[in-house]
Amino acid sequence: MTVDDSKVTSAARATGAADGARDINVTGLGKRYGAAHALHDVNFTLRDGEFLTLLGPSGSGKTTTLGIIAGFVDPDYGDVQVGARSIIGMPPRRRNLGIVFQSYALFPHLSVAANVEFGLRMRKVPAAERERRGKRMLERVGLADFAQRTPAQLSGGQQQRVALARALVINPTALLLDEPLGALDRRLRQQVEIELKGIQRETGVSVLHVTHDQEEAMIMSDRMAVMNAGRIEQIDTPTNVYKYPSTRFVANFLGEANLLDVNVRENDGARAIVNYADGSSGAVHVSSAHGTGGSGSQGTVCVRPERMHFASDDEVAENAVCGTFVSCLYLGASLRCIVQALGQELIVTCSDHAAFTSPEPGALVRLAWDAADGQLLANES
Amino acid sequence: MMALRTIGPDVSGQSSVRAAAVAARRGRWGNLLWLLPVLALYAAGLVLPLGITVRRAFELGAAGWSDLLHNSLFTGAALNTVIDSTGITVVAVLLAYSLAAAIWRGGAIARASLTTLVVIAFLTTVLVKIVAFNALLRDNGVLNTLLQALGVIDGPLHLFPGRPAMIVAMVQYVVPFAIFPILSVMVRLDKRVEQAAESLGASPWHVFVHVVLPLTLPGVIAAALLVFVICTGFYVIPATLGTPRDQLLANVVALYALQLVDFRVASAVAMVLVVVVGVLTVLYQRAERATR
Ligand SMILES: Nc1ncnc2c1ncn2[C@@H]1O[C@H](COP(=O)(O)OP(=O)(O)OP(=O)(O)O)[C@@H](O)[C@H]1O
Ligand SMILES: [Mg+2]
Numbered sequence: 087m088t089v090d091d092s093k094v095t096s097a098a099r100a101t102g103a104a105d106g107a108r109d110i111n112v113t114g115l116g117k118r119y120g121a122a123h124a125l126h127d128v129n130f131t132l133r134d135g136e137f138l139t140l141l142g143p144s145g146s147g148k149t150t151t152l153g154i155i156a157g158f159v160d161p162d163y164g165d166v167q168v169g170a171r172s173i174i175g176m177p178p179r180r181r182n183l184g185i186v187f188q189s190y191a192l193f194p195h196l197s198v199a200a201n202v203e204f205g206l207r208m209r210k211v212p213a214a215e216r217e218r219r220g221k222r223m224l225e226r227v228g229l230a231d232f233a234q235r236t237p238a239q240l241s242g243g244q245q246q247r248v249a250l251a252r253a254l255v256i257n258p259t260a261l262l263l264d265e266p267l268g269a270l271d272r273r274l275r276q277q278v279e280i281e282l283k284g285i286q287r288e289t290g291v292s293v294l295h296v297t298h299d300q301e302e303a304m305i306m307s308d309r310m311a312v313m314n315a316g317r318i319e320q321i322d323t324p325t326n327v328y329k330y331p332s333t334r335f336v337a338n339f340l341g342e343a344n345l346l347d348v349n350v351r352e353n354d355g356a357r358a359i360v361n362y363a364d365g366s367s368g369a370v371h372v373s374s375a376h377g378t379g380g381s382g383s384q385g386t387v388c389v390r391p392e393r394m395h396f397a398s399d400d401e402v403a404e405n406a407v408c409g410t411f412v413s414c415l416y417l418g419a420s421l422r423c424i425v426q427a428l429g430q431e432l433i434v435t436c437s438d439h440a441a442f443t444s445p446e447p448g449a450l451v452r453l454a455w456d457a458a459d460g461q462l463l464a465n466e467s
Numbered sequence: 468m469m470a471l472r473t474i475g476p477d478v479s480g481q482s483s484v485r486a487a488a489v490a491a492r493r494g495r496w497g498n499l500l501w502l503l504p505v506l507a508l509y510a511a512g513l514v515l516p517l518g519i520t521v522r523r524a525f526e527l528g529a530a531g532w533s534d535l536l537h538n539s540l541f542t543g544a545a546l547n548t549v550i551d552s553t554g555i556t557v558v559a560v561l562l563a564y565s566l567a568a569a570i571w572r573g574g575a576i577a578r579a580s581l582t583t584l585v586v587i588a589f590l591t592t593v594l595v596k597i598v599a600f601n602a603l604l605r606d607n608g609v610l611n612t613l614l615q616a617l618g619v620i621d622g623p624l625h626l627f628p629g630r631p632a633m634i635v636a637m638v639q640y641v642v643p644f645a646i647f648p649i650l651s652v653m654v655r656l657d658k659r660v661e662q663a664a665e666s667l668g669a670s671p672w673h674v675f676v677h678v679v680l681p682l683t684l685p686g687v688i689a690a691a692l693l694v695f696v697i698c699t700g701f702y703v704i705p706a707t708l709g710t711p712r713d714q715l716l717a718n719v720v721a722l723y724a725l726q727l728v729d730f731r732v733a734s735a736v737a738m739v740l741v742v743v744v745g746v747l748t749v750l751y752q753r754a755e756r757a758t759r
Pocket of ligand 2: 149150
């Protein structure tokens with residue numbers, strides 16, 4: 087709850103700040119490599135002060151999108167604007183964007199201090215001010231004592247922070263991060279995630295962050311855009327993307343999902359009445375704003391494993407199906423049960439409380455879920 | 468934190484590292500056996516004559532060495548060698564750098580054709596090149612005929628035999644050698660480092676001066692040392708394209724050994740060359756290692 091609230095306020099502050107003059111608007115972006123479409127009509131806005139993550143599997147076009155915004159890749163069509171001004175064709179050096187690569191790409195022949203001051207030197211900032219700002223930025227990332235070392239003398243995590251300081255010191259319009267945590271081990275990564283988010287809050291800089299790690303995206307982002315095969319499938323807050331996935335891909339990519347084939351009987355765009363494979367009818371939420379079938383069409387309903395529960399025979403439920411209990415795994419904080427129903431294996435997770443006793447394998451069980459917890463997905467195009 | 472991160476690989480890796488070291492040691496001795504014929508060849512063809520050279524050179528005695536240092540044939544050739552080698556090194560490395568950059572940055576076609584040209588130049592024997600330069604640069608050669616036909620000059624330019632022809636041929640000979648160490652450093656540069664510099668506001672010139680040049684410098688140093696070493700050994704090109712005044716140290720060695728049949732002086736001059744080349748080779752190997 088508290089996490090949600092803080093995200094809302096920071097997003098609100100962000101949009102209110104400068105009436106969109108520092109927003110980065112990406113419209114209709116496309117890029118082809120030979121016959122292969124790397125990007126397909128990509129649209130989004132990086133709002134001023136926002137932490138937006140591009141999340142997607144390998145090869146989905148995240149780096150290409152970032153490269154086009156940074157100016158390293160020319161798009162075949164589409165536009166990138168800062169405020170109302172297009173920056174297509176502008177050389178990277180004039181775009182004033184801070185970039186951090188997965189490989190950090192520090193200047194190996196320069197000291198940490200000289201690395202951080204590089205952007206200021208290029209901007210002809212006087213030496214005294216340059217040193218002062220460089221030093222302050224190194225303090226902010228906790229590396230003040232390492233100023234005279236070379237990058238090779240730092241650990242991976244420290245190099246990552248130098249790269250961040252180097253990108254931040256120029257007061258960029260936005261920070262573009264291409265899997266900046268990809269080279270760190272898990273424990274360090276979680277620590278840096280929190281640090282990075284803290285620095286972003288403090289400085290109020292907009293961040294466009296690229297990752298294929300869903301946990302990382304959930305923890306850090308104000309909003310996230312889920313990419314697949316060169317398209318953005320859904321863009322929303324992490325909570326909404328998880329709770330209300332709009333496509334099969336998003337439902338599967340983010341956490342676990344039970345995907346049920348249904349016949350749509352009624353669909354008013356917000357709520358739908360559907361028939362499951364066993365003929366039973368139920369009510370579900372329509373999560374996608376567009377692309378769901380009307381009455382009589384085939385569709386898919388997504389139900390998260392933790393939103394299904396075992397129900398007694400007399401319990402009244404908006405959705406209920408019968409099945410056979412298969413197995414149950416004890417995971418410490420939760421239990422992960424598998425039930426054969428509707429011609430497929432359904433996953434049900436429930437928290438480990440004393441009241442729950444696992445049925446015997448082969449036992450008949452009844453699964454139920456609320457209408458709000460079933461999502462009718464957009465049809466595949 | 469760093470300790471934590473290294474525990475895994477260290478503990479599990481230690482025994483396998485040791486096993487690999489043992490295997491490597493056994494492999495090294497095994498390899499030596501195969502090397503025996505080559506070693507025998509080197510012992511007979513290089514170490515033995517070198518030993519004889521050193522002994523002969525010392526037979527010269529203090530007075531002989533002092534004479535040598537006042538011998539204008541030697542001092543002149545030594546001066547020529549230093550001046551020519553330095554000049555050629557500077558010019559050749561500059562040319563090689565731009566060529567390497569063109570290969571590195573060029574499109575697929577430019578890259579393939581330039582590489583082919585370099586390899587052809589590299590593999591063409593020096594005698595063929597000499598004949599070609601002769602045809603090109605002599606008084607009634609291609610260049611002079613062309614310039615006269617165009618009315619640029621009245622009489623022929625005396626380029627051959629002489630320093631101009633010699634220098635051009637030597638530069639042409641060493642450029643391919645200089646390209647490889649430079650190119651090998653360039654291709655290993657991380658494109659993202661340059662992109663990072665660009666994104667921080669660096670113009671193409673600044674990217675070159677502040678990033679590309681410092682990072683390719685090890686290759687430049689290695690190339691320069693290599694070219695210099697090759698230059699100190701030039702014999703055929705000065706002998707065929709230069710006048711007697713343009714001769715280098717190797718030609719003086721040949722003069723004493725083959726024409727004046729004074730092996731002691733020949734050995735002494737040769738030893739000077741060997742020492743200079745030896746020191747430069749050690750430096751080159753250091754520099755070359757730094758490029759990896
Ligand atoms: N320079 C290029 N030439 C040809 N194809 C390219 C090039 N760069 C990217 N691609 C292709 O474009 C598609 C998108 O690549 P991109 O690097 O944007 O993916 P990504 O989402 O960043 O993946 P990853 O998570 O692996 O980094 C891929 O199919 C890739 O093969
Ligand atoms: Mg990528």
